[in-house]
Amino acid sequence: MRKTWKQLLVHLMLILIFTGLLFPVGVMLSTSLKTFDGVFAWPPQWIPDPPEWSNYVDVWLGEYHLEQPFFNSLLISASTAVITVILAFPAAYALSRFSFFGRKSVLFIMLVTQMFSPVILIVGLFQIAQSLHLLNSFLGLIITNCAFTAPMAVWLLQGYLTNIPQSLEQAARVDGCSRVAGILRIILPLSAPGVAMTAIYAFIFAWNDLLIPLIFITKPELRPVSLALTDFVGQNIVYWHQMMAASVLTTLPVAIMFSFVQKFFVQGFMAGAVKE
Numbered sequence: 001m002r003k004t005w006k007q008l009l010v011h012l013m014l015i016l017i018f019t020g021l022l023f024p025v026g027v028m029l030s031t032s033l034k035t036f037d038g039v040f041a042w043p044p045q046w047i048p049d050p051p052e053w054s055n056y057v058d059v060w061l062g063e064y065h066l067e068q069p070f071f072n073s074l075l076i077s078a079s080t081a082v083i084t085v086i087l088a089f090p091a092a093y094a095l096s097r098f099s100f101f102g103r104k105s106v107l108f109i110m111l112v113t114q115m116f117s118p119v120i121l122i123v124g125l126f127q128i129a130q131s132l133h134l135l136n137s138f139l140g141l142i143i144t145n146c147a148f149t150a151p152m153a154v155w156l157l158q159g160y161l162t163n164i165p166q167s168l169e170q171a172a173r174v175d176g177c178s179r180v181a182g183i184l185r186i187i188l189p190l191s192a193p194g195v196a197m198t199a200i201y202a203f204i205f206a207w208n209d210l211l212i213p214l215i216f217i218t219k220p221e222l223r224p225v226s227l228a229l230t231d232f233v234g235q236n237i238v239y240w241h242q243m244m245a246a247s248v249l250t251t252l253p254v255a256i257m258f259s260f261v262q263k264f265f266v267q268g269f270m271a272g273a274v275k276e
Contacts, residue, residue, distance in 0.1 A: 032056070032244035039240045055245040066246055068221060069228035074253065076138055076224055077206040080145040084153045084202035085195055087146065092157030093183065097166065107158065110151040118148065118211050126215050136219050144212050149202040156201065160194030161187070204254060225250050 026046075031039055033051035059066050095103060118125075125144055126135075134140030164187060172182040188195070210226045217223055229250070232243035 028244045028247055031240055032248050034241050036239065036241055052241065055241055056249065059242050059246045060249065064228065064231055064242070064246070066225065066228060066249060069223050069225040070249065072138070072222060073207055073224040073226065073250075076141050076145070077203045077253075079138075079142045080149060080206035081199040081203040083142065083146050084149045085199050087150050088153035088157050088198060089188075089191075089195070091154045092161055093187070095154070095158045096161040107155065110155050113151045122211060122215055125212070129216060135216050136222055138222065140216050141206075141212060141224070144216070145202070145206040145209060149205050153198045153202060156198050157191070157194050160191055160197075164190055200254075200257060203257065207250075207254065 030044075030046050030048065032055055033048045033053070034045070034055075035052055038045065038048060038052075058064070061067070095107060129135050129140045129144070132140075134143065168186050168190070169179070169182045172186055173179070177185065207224075208226060209224075213224050213227045217227065225246075229243065229246055232239045232246065
């Protein structure tokens with residue numbers, strides 16, 4: 001009985017925690033289906049009747065044309081994720097497999113770089129981008145995002161690769177595989193959860209970033225979705241119903257991505273890989 005009550009208490013606490021975490025999402029969904037006047041109605045109507053599905057149509061195809069910034073962000077974020085993984089994986093492998101002078105210092109410096117806010121570096125980044133003619137270009141945003149995501153990506157992958165037994169590579173070399181072939185055929189498939197986690201981190205960073213596009217982009221056709229969301233804020237008014245509809249649309253890529261890659265976080269790729 002004591003164990004049953006303990007489990008019940010734990011489940012109730014988890015339900016309360018998840019309810020609190022999902023409450024803002026519920027408010028966002030509810031507000032996105034209201035009219036402008038319905039947002040400020042009291043008492044609030046959590047399930048609008050009737051729901052204003054036209055808010056999504058107006059945001060996507062109407063005055064704001066969110067589809068162009070949406071696909072701009074998709075291109076920028078996907079490119080950032082792919083390039084970050086390509087750059088971080090070899091560095092993380094070297095830090096996890098080779099011992100050299102200053103190895104721990106390199107890891108420490110990579111972690112320290114995450115303590116600096118982009119606000120501190122934005123002036124220098126702007127001057128560099130201006131000198132290299134990278135302003136008003138997707139390439140400038142992608143390179144800058146990769147500069148911020150690569151250190152943390154290396155740190156994450158290094159910790160994951162360290163837990164993969166080196167005996168797997170040694171066995172592969174005994175069978176005639178080179179180091180590169182062993183990495184591609186053994187280490188990379190086994191590290192799929194870590195790679196997926198790193199790619200998601202880089203994707204979300206680029207998708208949510210507002211400061212860099214705000215400074216680098218002035219052409220309307222090149223704006224990402226994070227910058228386009230500021231259109232719903234007027235000088236003396238905020239169109240909350242349309243902003244929440246746009247917010248729902250902008251959260252879909254991340255939600256869909258998690259639904260497809262969540263299996264990588266729960267599968268035991270290492271189970272039975274090495275027979276002791």
